Amino acid sequence: MALHVRGAILPEGDVRDLWLVGDRVTFEPVGGAETISDGGFVVPGLVDAHCHLGIAYGAKPIERVDQARELAVIDRDAGVLALRDAGSPFPYPELDDEAGIPRLARAGRHVAPPRRYLRDIGVEVAAEEVAATVTAQAKAGNGWVKLVGDWIDRGVGDLAPSWDAATMTAAVEAAHAAGARAAVHTFSEDGVEIMVRAGVDSVEHGTGLSLDLIDEMARQGTALVPTMINIRTFGKIAEQAREKFAGYADHMIALRDRFPGVVRAAYEAGVPIYLGTDAGGGIQHGLQAEEMLILQEAGLPAAEIIAAASWKAREWLGFPGLVEGGLADLVVYEADPRADLRVVRAPKRIVLRGEVIR
Numbered sequence: 557m558a559l560h561v562r563g564a565i566l567p568e569g570d571v572r573d574l575w576l577v578g579d580r581v582t583f584e585p586v587g588g589a590e591t592i593s594d595g596g597f598v599v600p601g602l603v604d605a606h607c608h609l610g611i612a613y614g615a616k617p618i619e620r621v622d623q624a625r626e627l628a629v630i631d632r633d634a635g636v637l638a639l640r641d642a643g644s645p646f647p648y649p650e651l652d653d654e655a656g657i658p659r660l661a662r663a664g665r666h667v668a669p670p671r672r673y674l675r676d677i678g679v680e681v682a683a684e685e686v687a688a689t690v691t692a693q694a695k696a697g698n699g700w701v702k703l704v705g706d707w708i709d710r711g712v713g714d715l716a717p718s719w720d721a722a723t724m725t726a727a728v729e730a731a732h733a734a735g736a737r738a739a740v741h742t743f744s745e746d747g748v749e750i751m752v753r754a755g756v757d758s759v760e761h762g763t764g765l766s767l768d769l770i771d772e773m774a775r776q777g778t779a780l781v782p783t784m785i786n787i788r789t790f791g792k793i794a795e796q797a798r799e800k801f802a803g804y805a806d807h808m809i810a811l812r813d814r815f816p817g818v819v820r821a822a823y824e825a826g827v828p829i830y831l832g833t834d835a836g837g838g839i840q841h842g843l844q845a846e847e848m849l850i851l852q853e854a855g856l857p858a859a860e861i862i863a864a865a866s867w868k869a870r871e872w873l874g875f876p877g878l879v880e881g882g883l884a885d886l887v888v889y890e891a892d893p894r895a896d897l898r899v900v901r902a903p904k905r906i907v908l909r910g911e912v913i914r
């Protein structure tokens with residue numbers, strides 16, 4: 557049976573009626589539809605643009621697809637109806653169109669240099685194997701590949717780029733040739749410079765960004781996913797490493813402390829910003845509302861944050877929102893999230909793939 561919803565529909569915000577027929581949205585009245593919500597503010601659902609369903613809490617690969625399902629449901633029940641998995645050691649393509657599971661944009665495994673990333677998570681390869689590995693991992697995902705752009709180099713005692721500029725440029729070209737977009741993990745100044753100039757599609761974390769690189773990202777349309785919750789863990793990472801790697805520890809703290817200013821500068825320069833919690837590994841799922849509120853502390857307006865966490869991210873990932881023929885995903889909030897973001901903590905109604913979840 558068709559479902560009927562009436563409320564202030566974002567982004568426009570006019571009070572309207574919409575109908576859900578199967579997995580599609582229509583604004584043409586449908587007879588005999590059941591009204592499931594009347595009032596409030598209707599948004600196309602939140603998007604976690606950087607999380608991991610294939611990494612269990614404690615940074616271990618999952619072993620069964622059921623574990624990915626359970627993590628996805630935690631996000632769904634928080635009103636997050638689309639996820640971008642930014643690197644998974646365990647493939648779960650069978651969840652792509654599964655009822656009750658958020659829309660999925662998935663990368664394959666992280667592509668990392670030997671012993672320079674979290675143990676057992678990435679495919680670890682030498683420079684000359686990077687491009688071919690990217691091609692293979694593009695097939696394992698459904699539209700994204702994930703590169704590790706930098707990590708601690710224990711020989712150097714600090715963050716260092718994974719590979720040189722030529723290797724990274726070839727890696728991004730290999731992703732594009734395979735029909736995928738490339739996302740890169742990067743914390744450091746020199747790592748992010750190599751990756752932005754290599755033409756990567758999205759910078760994950762991006763604590764090392766300079767104003768010059770921010771301008772280049774704005775010109776290229778390169779996205780930034782700042783993962784504010786993750787950056788807040790830098791203090792703990794630094795203290796665990798300080799005894800052996802004091803320079804690295806100081807560097808991580810400095811990157812953390814300047815980061816809110818970096819994100820504000822990127823926003824002001826017009827860099828497309830999307831919100832990701834980096835759940836999986838060391839961060840719990842279901843925290844997108846908190847990520848939004850931390851981003852607000854960095855000085856971005858609430859109206860921009862809800863757009864970036866919802867309809868703009870859906871458009872970026874290819875999941876049309878509340879437009880004629882769009883996908884039948886929505887969340888209803890009591891009040892206007894553009895006026896007070898805290899309402900996103902408490903969705904009143906959740907509909908995913910045309911099915912009422914709550």
Ligand SMILES: [Zn+2]
Pocket residue numbers: 606607608642834
């Ligand atoms: Zn991540």
